[in-house]
Amino acid sequence: MVDAWMDEDVHDVIVVGGGPTGMMLAAELRLRGIDVVVLEKEEEPSRLVRSLGLHARSIEILDQRGILELFLAEGTTYPGVGRFAGIPSSSSPELDTAHEFTLGIPQPVTDRLLEERARELGADVRRGREVVGLAQDAESVDLILADGEHVRGRWAVACDGGRSRVRGLLGIGFPGEAAEHEWLLGEMEVTAPAEEVAAVSERVRREHRGFGIGPSSNPGLHRAVVPAANVAEDRTEGPSFEEFLERLRTFAGTDFGAHSPVSLTRFTDATRLAEHFRSGRVLLTGDAAHVHPPLGGQGLNLGIQDAFNLGWKLAALISGQAPPALLDSYEAERRPVAADVLTTTRAQSVLISGEPGALALRRVLGELMELPEVDRLLSEKIASLSIRYDLWPGDEAPGGIVGRRLRDMPVGPGRLYERMREGRWLLLDPTGSFDAEQRSDAVDQLVEPAEGLPARAVLLRPDGHIAWAATEPAADGAGAPVAHPSPDQQGLESVIEHWLPQ
Ligand SMILES: Cc1cc2nc3c(=O)[nH]c(=O)nc-3n(C[C@H](O)[C@H](O)[C@H](O)COP(=O)(O)OP(=O)(O)OC[C@H]3O[C@@H](n4cnc5c(N)ncnc54)[C@H](O)[C@@H]3O)c2cc1C
Known part of the structure; x- marks a missing residue:
């Protein structure tokens, strides 16, 4: 039961978990002046390198907020987007992005840069705070910490990872497939020479794609992944170093003289x-x-993309600038996206298994991926470029673009994404045919030439997805004035009225 509190004791949003998702969300909320506390159970950031990189859509998002340069400075760019199941293709379809590259950047660096951004924008990040209990009523949420402290918010967001305590406390089901295989991941020093480590790793990987050892981005350390003997019953405990060494010897015939583990x-x-x-x-x-x-x-x-979808919506609701349905759209939009990613990872798991049937399927798929359309479809799935939110039934915009993200493009003397740094709604209207005066406080209007705009004008949400697009071409194709209110202007006004009511 939530007690009565003094208003000033209640924060706008409590973010539980200070991983990449939590920090991205905190930054998006702070960008709009929302009072945010991040509760993170670990005293220090993890040094463990899980993720090795970022795909095109995440790269676009960082660019839209003006922080991509920081990531580029600490990562390595690779041309092209990620390959589905690692299957090569020579078809090279043209993808609808100005960011057609992958960024190799170790997760601790990504985590650090996102945490710095959240803190710079004013997020109150509290480390060493583990959430163990939760109660909520119609007004607020009460989070109970391991030391008995209570932290209260009008809203709370669980960003506490796959074994989410908050999800368990809420009793939200987490159906799916239980683990069939487990891997051990660790960082440690080794005494074996670098050439020997590389040669053995390459040899073992020919038969066991789930094995790998090589230099870590943490100086002086090696990062090793090795299949475990079985799926541990209690997964809250990491493996012992002995277990790790034993598995290395089983697969590689050597433990590479591994010692001084930093994380397991x-x-x-x-x-x-x-x-x-x-x-x-x-x-x-x-x-x-x-x-x-x-x-x-x-x-x-x-x-990161979930947080980018949720942040502006929750902020708008808290600021009284949005209908409650806007928050409902978070689950409606993101759950199908996650379900699709689960489907593609299931498919890729089968394709890398090394079984004869899987090898045959890889060959067939490899031939199909020589067709640019097939290659494009699968590449866009990996890079999250083909997402289209179902905003309106019967979207009549040319090419069905409503609900899709808009790629970066030259606008006036600069670029579109440079104009999205504040995370506001944007009416991109090169011909100056429309107006968003009814909510000029919330919608920026850009009347500048836009190279490659797929409609005469578009209204972009703060996450860069198209909420409205003009359906009629300009009378002379280049900006002849149209009578007001045109059907398109009326459409624009009703979209604004729907998502940004006064
Ligand atoms: C081997 C491996 C390789 C991967 N490679 C990639 C890759 O290349 N690209 C990619 O996109 N993804 C990759 N991933 C996945 C990626 O690491 C995760 O999806 C990502 O870390 C999820 O971020 P998150 O913020 O949602 O959760 P997490 O990173 O798990 O962060 C959750 C945070 O919540 C904190 N926390 C947990 N419980 C509590 C509590 N009760 N109270 C307070 N705080 C709490 C934790 O300490 C943690 O800091 C990989 C994962 C693995 C295991």
Whole structure:
């Protein structure tokens, strides 16, 4: 039961978990002046390198908020987007993005940069605070910490990872497939020479794709992944170093003289999706809402994108600038996206198994991927470029673009994404035919040439997805004035009225 509190004791949002999803969300909320506390159970950031990189859509998002340069400075760019199940193709379809590359960047660096961003924007990040209990009523959420402290918020968001305590406290089901395989992941020093480590790793990987050892991005350390003997019953405990060494010897015939482990953990191929992404005043995001094997490297990307979808909506609701339905759209939009990622990782798990049937399927799929359309479809899934939210039934915009994200493009003397840094609604209207005056306080209007705009004008949400697009071409194709209110202007006004009511 939640007691009566003084208003000033109640924060706008409590983010539980300071991983990449939690920090991205905190930053998005702070961008709009929302009072945010992040509760993170660990005293220090993890040094463990799980994710190795970012895909095109996440890269676009960082660019839309003006922080991509920081990530580029600490990572390595690779041309092209991630390959489905690692299957090569020579078809090279043209993808609808100005960011057609992958960014190799170790997760601790991504986590640090996102935490710095959240703190710079004013998020109150509290480390060493583990949430162990939760109660909520119609007004607020009471979070109970391991030391007995209570922290209260009008809203709470579970960003506490795949074994989410908050999801368990809410009783939200997490159906899916239990783990069949487990791997041990660790960082340690080795005495074996680098050439020997590389040669042995390459040899073992020919038969066991789940094995790998090589230099870590943490100087002086090696990162090793090795299949475990079985799926541990109690996965709250990491493996012992002895267990790790034994598995290295089993697969590689040597433990590489490994010593001084810095981190040891387990991960599995469990695939699960939360039944709901919301219960009352608490929402789920990132791994707390969905888990899958790390094939295709999508989990962290998905979490960042969840946070990007949720942040502006929750902020708008708290600021009284949105209808409650806007928050409902978070689950409606993101749960199907997560379900699709689960499908593609399930498919990739089968394709990398090395079984004769899987090898045959890889060959068939490889031939199909020589068709640019097939290659494009699968590449866009990995890079999260083909997402289209179902905003309106009967979207009549050219090419069905409503609900899709808009790629970066030259606008006036600069670029579109440079104009999205504040995370506001944007009416991109090169011909100056429309107006959003009814909510000029919330919608920026850009009347500048836009190269490659797929409609005469578009209204972009703060997450860069198209909420409205003009359906009629300009009379002379380049900006002849139209009578007001045109059907398109009326359409624009009704979209604004719907999502941004006065
Ligand atoms: C081997 C491996 C490789 C991977 N490679 C990739 C990749 O290349 N690309 C990719 O996109 N993804 C990859 N992933 C997945 C990625 O690591 C996760 O999807 C990502 O970390 C999820 O972020 P999150 O913030 O949702 O959860 P987490 O990173 O798990 O963060 C959750 C945070 O919540 C904290 N917490 C937990 N419980 C509590 C509590 N009760 N109270 C307070 N705090 C709490 C934790 O300490 C943690 O800091 C990989 C994963 C693995 C295991």
